[in-house]
Amino acid sequence: MRKRMLSHLAPSLMLLLCVPSPALAEQATKPNIIFIMADDLGPGWVDFDGSNAEVNTPNLERLAKSGMVFTQAYAAASVCSPTRAACITGMSPAQIGLTTHIPGIAGNERPAPKGGPRDAESLTHLPLEMPSYARELKKQGYTTAFIGKWHLAGEGSTKSKDGIVDSRYHPEHFGFDSNIGGCAYGQPRSWFDPYRNATIKNRKKGEYLTDRLGDEAVAFIEKNRDAPFHLSLWLYQVHTPIKAPKELVKKNGGNAFLAMLESMDGAIGKVLDALDATGTLENTMIVFYSDNGGDKPTKWLADKKGSLLEGGIRVPMAVSWPGVIEEGTHCDTAVNSMDFFPTFVHAAGGSTREIPQLEGLDLRPLFEGGDSLDRDALFWHYPHNRPDVRYFMGGAVLEGDWKLYEGYGTIPDALFNLKKDPMEKMNLLKENPERADQLRRKLHDWRRRVTARMPPSKSELKSSHPKGNSQ
Incomplete structure (x- = not known):
């Protein structure tokens, strides 16, 4: 019937019907890209890894089932600011020079252990001259927004x-064309309106921050449905202070942390529903990720946020991209924060050839069913001390199943086989000295390549502080 009706139309009108508008043509070839980042969320606290029956995150499970779960996703650092910088730039924190969280109280970095190495210098902001995936996406015609932390x-x-x-x-x-919520805060001054955040306009007294950020994300999607868009929705959840709406806390048996997870999931549900309602879901890549391991530990990983053991740097990750990623799949290849830059830019039709300092790799081969990347190893560099929470400086290198931890003079070096010992309980350094030396050389070579800042030597400290005061 439809063919018969079209045959009676004038040729000029038929031509108009057959040729898509420029906006629709561009939308069809360039995927929308949404990057959702949680804060301080380790594996084991989302439904899609099935670790904790108390967790209620059905929208995250919905996202994961529609795409691929990454079982070996890593953060570039064990604390937030360096990982966030690595995601934006595609460069490691060591190369950027921003290797620890930016202190909330200026000049109040924690002292080193008595007689131990002092902290290396670290930037207190992301330099403007650094690459940014948002800038590259704008070159490809994307409207961009940042919402959150x-x-x-x-x-x-x-x-x-x-x-x-x-x-x-x-x-x-x-x-980013717009910014709602993004400032110097590492955690909310207030989880409830009034937010005391100059980048968010107060709207309704008592409104919960995560609900508001979800609403802003929906508004952005609805406004930009007809052309390629990018949204970085970097939620403040589940950073301290642990607070959530009373009704959600009550629903979760008085557990405010579980209530925060449910609220975060609700915001993600708003995004998924908005994509569905605007007809943009089928042409959208959605990434869910976290900035470091959990402040609340993962039962099956050693340690937590702040540590270079697995509990401090492993994170939950799921990616959905209809038509590219097969539903219900998983990937065991190790990936990290720097990989998002080239993935987003290449998916948008851009090039990274003129940005040689990038350390990330395009993840699209994994999305399409591949099982490896052309990468030798992953590296970490954290030349800082946090003795108040028992975490000390060090570096790490991961090659296959083998991980070397170098203590930078604060605690002993260690070698682990993660396949046999995922909890990192057995130090195999003495049994495998050749492998340890090989990994140590790789770590040192990488540090030299990226000009990583190291803890100052005693002679450097003495020349900087002639009276012997190294603080």
């Missing part, structure tokens, strides 16, 4: 009245 714009945020320390380093200066 940034934590890359200056130290001393907890003493500011509104989270603004230096607005020159806010998301809008890194290629």
Whole structure:
């Protein structure tokens, strides 16, 4: 019947019907890209890894079932700011020079153990000259938005009245057309309206921050449905302070942490529903990820946030991309924070050939069913001490199943076989000295390549502090 009706139309009108508008043509060839990042969320606290029956995250499970779960996803650092910088730039924290969380109270970094190495220098903001995937996506015609936690714009945020320390380093200066929530804060000043955050307009007293960020994400999707868009939705969940709406806390048996997880999942559900309602879901890549291991430990991994053991750097990750990623799949290949930059830019039709400093790899071969990447090893560099929570400086290298931890003079070096010992209980350094030496050489070579800043030597400290005061 439809063919018969079309045959009676004028040729000129038939031509108009057959030729898509430029906006629709561009939308059909360039996927929308949504990057959702949780804060301080380790594996074991989402439904799609099936680790904790108390967790209620059905929307994340829905996302994961529609695409691929990554079982060996790593953060570039064990704390937040360096990982966030690595995601934006495609460069390691060591190469950027931002290797620890930007302190909330300026000049109050924790002292080293008595007689041990002192912290290396670390930047207190992300430099404007660094690459940004948002800038590259704009070159490809994308409308871009940042919603949520940034934590890359200056130290001393907890003493500011509104989270603004230096607005020159806010998301809008890194290629994002709009910014809601992104400032120097590493955690919310308030989870409830009034938010005391100058990058979010107060709307309704008592409104929960995550609900608001979810609404803003929906508004962005609805407004930009007709052309390629990118949204970085970097939620403040589940960073301390652990607070959630009373009704959700009550629903979760008084457990505010589980209530926060459910609230986060609700915001993600809003995004999925908005994509479905606007007809953009089928042409959208959605990434879910976390900035570091959990402050609340993962039962089946050693340690937690702040540590270079697996519990500090392994994170949950799922990616959905209809038509590219097969539903209900999983990938065991190790991936990390720097990989998002080339993945997003290449998926959008851009090139990274003129950005040689990138350390990430395009993940699309894995999305399409491949089982490996052209990468020799993953590296970490954390030249900082946090003795108040028993975490000390060190570096690490992961090659296949083998992981070497180098203690930088604070705690003993260790070699683990993660396949046989995922909890990192057995130090195999003495039994495998040749392998340890090989991995140590790789770690040292990588540090030299990226000009990593190391803890100052005693002679450097002495020349900087002639009276012997190294603080």
